[in-house]
Amino acid sequence: KALPADAVVVNEGLTSARHLTDLVPYRDRYGFHALASGGIGWGLPAAVGVALAQAPRPVCCYAGDGSAMYSIQALWTAAHHKLPITFVIANNGGYRIIKQRLLSFHGNNHFIGMDFANPAIDFAALARAMGLPAETIAEPDAVPAALQHAFATPGPKLLDVVVEGRV
Secondary structure, three states: OOOOOOOEEEEEOOOOHHHHHHHOOOOOOOOEEOOOOOOOOOHHHHHHHHHHHOOOOOEEEEEEHHHHHHOOOHHHHHHHOOOOEEEEEEEOOEOHHHHHHHHHHHOOOOOOOOEOOOOOOOHHHHHHHOOOOEEEEOOHHHHHHHHHHHHHOOOOEEEEEEOOOOO
């Protein structure tokens, strides 16, 4: 409900992509949606490109924390150009999609280097360091108001939404 009617959606939420399309139906030919498998890390820079190409339309970029780590510098570019992008990071604390594939294809639950712990990654702090307003959201009930505020605020911003990370 918070998504502006003219917003372009860039969806790289690999482990939750199918749920997002239940909530946000395909609107027009300008949306970009990931499959639940495939390349990782294209969402943030794609959102920058979409915002540049589709100005002044707002862009909502939904990506997992693992995907975001591949191309986090796109936040700086969005801030530098003052692009109308709301980045929503689904923070499950690691590479959940890769863990799921290891379990599905190999029955292997020995996950090496796939958790963002010791230290945990603070995506809101990373975004602020690159010039974006940002906040961490730990309670699902707080998401709608945070989205409404983000879309009402000009320029880029980031919402670090903490989600379940177990496989």
